[in-house]
Amino acid sequence: MAPPLTTRARAKVNLDLRVLGRRADGYHELESLVAFAGVGDTLSLDPGADLSLTLAGPRSKGLAADDGNLVLRAARSLAAARPGLRLGRFHLVKRLPVASGIGGGSADAAAALRLLARLNGIAPGDPILREVATQVGADVSVCLDSRARLMAGIGEKLGPVLRLPPLFGVLVNPGVGVETVGVFRALGLKAGEVTSEARAQNLAAPASAADLLGYLATTSNDLAAPAQRGAPVIGEALDRLAALPGCRLARMSGSGATCFALFDDCASSAAAAKALQRERPGWWVKPTLLS
Numbered sequence: 127m128a129p130p131l132t133t134r135a136r137a138k139v140n141l142d143l144r145v146l147g148r149r150a151d152g153y154h155e156l157e158s159l160v161a162f163a164g165v166g167d168t169l170s171l172d173p174g175a176d177l178s179l180t181l182a183g184p185r186s187k188g189l190a191a192d193d194g195n196l197v198l199r200a201a202r203s204l205a206a207a208r209p210g211l212r213l214g215r216f217h218l219v220k221r222l223p224v225a226s227g228i229g230g231g232s233a234d235a236a237a238a239l240r241l242l243a244r245l246n247g248i249a250p251g252d253p254i255l256r257e258v259a260t261q262v263g264a265d266v267s268v269c270l271d272s273r274a275r276l277m278a279g280i281g282e283k284l285g286p287v288l289r290l291p292p293l294f295g296v297l298v299n300p301g302v303g304v305e306t307v308g309v310f311r312a313l314g315l316k317a318g319e320v321t322s323e324a325r326a327q328n329l330a331a332p333a334s335a336a337d338l339l340g341y342l343a344t345t346s347n348d349l350a351a352p353a354q355r356g357a358p359v360i361g362e363a364l365d366r367l368a369a370l371p372g373c374r375l376a377r378m379s380g381s382g383a384t385c386f387a388l389f390d391d392c393a394s395s396a397a398a399a400k401a402l403q404r405e406r407p408g409w410w411v412k413p414t415l416l417s
């Protein structure tokens with residue numbers, strides 16, 4: 127029997143996030159520099175006639191392997207677009223906190239599309255993958271190849287891949303689930319309202335980590351304030367991160383509650399993660415390279 131096909135579903139980190147306005151359909155136009163972490167879920171696919179999903183892993187509790195799971199939603203959407211698509215049994219090892227601003231579900235959906243593409247001889251660059259990804263969720267498209275780049279529109283417009291200098295990060299989730307829809311709503315924008323101009327379209331890959339940190343210091347995450355109003359513990363996570371020795375930047379990712387901090391080297395990020403985990407044993411704390 128052939129071994130199952132396997133892929134990683136890496137966490138997405140929004141290094142910055144500007145909300146530019148709200149479209150007539152209610153979705154928000156964004157501009158965000160996105161990077162990917164070394165930590166993630168693992169998805170495998172055992173080819174077979176019927177589509178199914180099983181779950182395991184430290185973060186699978188509370189997540190259902192039902193039709194609402196983004197792995198099955200992505201598979202069904204691709205099957206609808208490609209009649210006759212070969213399917214199979216998916217197995218997801220869930221390590222990323224659910225509803226946490228690091229796109230775990232989106233990464234899983236993108237991973238499902240990659241595995242089905244491999245099984246069915248669909249080329250990674252086939253436009254059908256991008257089309258289906260965009261239907262499944264705003265973040266799924268950027269997770270298809272999980273490379274650092276600028277993301278715009280509602281998440282469907284992707285800039286060229288950026289080779290970022292290595293970033294030594296720590297990811298922290300203070301244990302609260304945050305629903306993306308509520309955070310966007312809390313911005314209070316009216317349909318059709320424009321709040322700011324696009325700014326970063328011509329962003330070139332920064333030559334050094336210092337250049338990138340310099341750029342990031344001029345930006346922010348516009349969703350942090352509304353997310354913190356709903357979940358004040360996010361403010362505590364940001365304060366704890368900022369107080370760690372060697373922290374160069376502490377910021378929330380996506381719609382929260384996961385926050386990240388950046389350090390100059392691997393030893394500093396590892397020491398910081400260890401110290402924070404000791405201080406807050408109930409929080410999810412991961413030192414990781416962002417690229």
Ligand SMILES: C[C@](O)(CO)[C@H](O)COP(=O)(O)OP(=O)(O)OC[C@H]1O[C@@H](n2ccc(N)nc2=O)[C@H](O)[C@@H]1O
Nearest residue numbers: 152153154232263264265266280281306307310380381
């Ligand atoms: C905040 C980010 O994580 C930044 O990367 C993403 O924009 C969110 O992406 P996502 O979780 O894949 O979002 P979806 O599952 O497509 O949308 C969830 C809900 O968030 C709101 N939403 C999402 C994306 C967007 N650009 N504008 C929105 O207003 C919509 O109300 C939508 O119903």
Ligand SMILES: Nc1ncnc2c1ncn2[C@@H]1O[C@H](COP(=O)(O)OP(=O)(O)OP(=O)(O)O)[C@@H](O)[C@H]1O
Nearest residue numbers: 195196224225226227228229230231232234265380
């Ligand atoms: N495989 C999956 N993994 C995680 N969440 C899933 C999955 N399938 C469905 N969901 C549902 O999707 C919603 C969003 O989960 P996810 O973990 O992707 O949020 P997120 O990290 O905030 O995403 P983003 O950063 O893209 O906004 C949750 O309400 C969750 O119940």
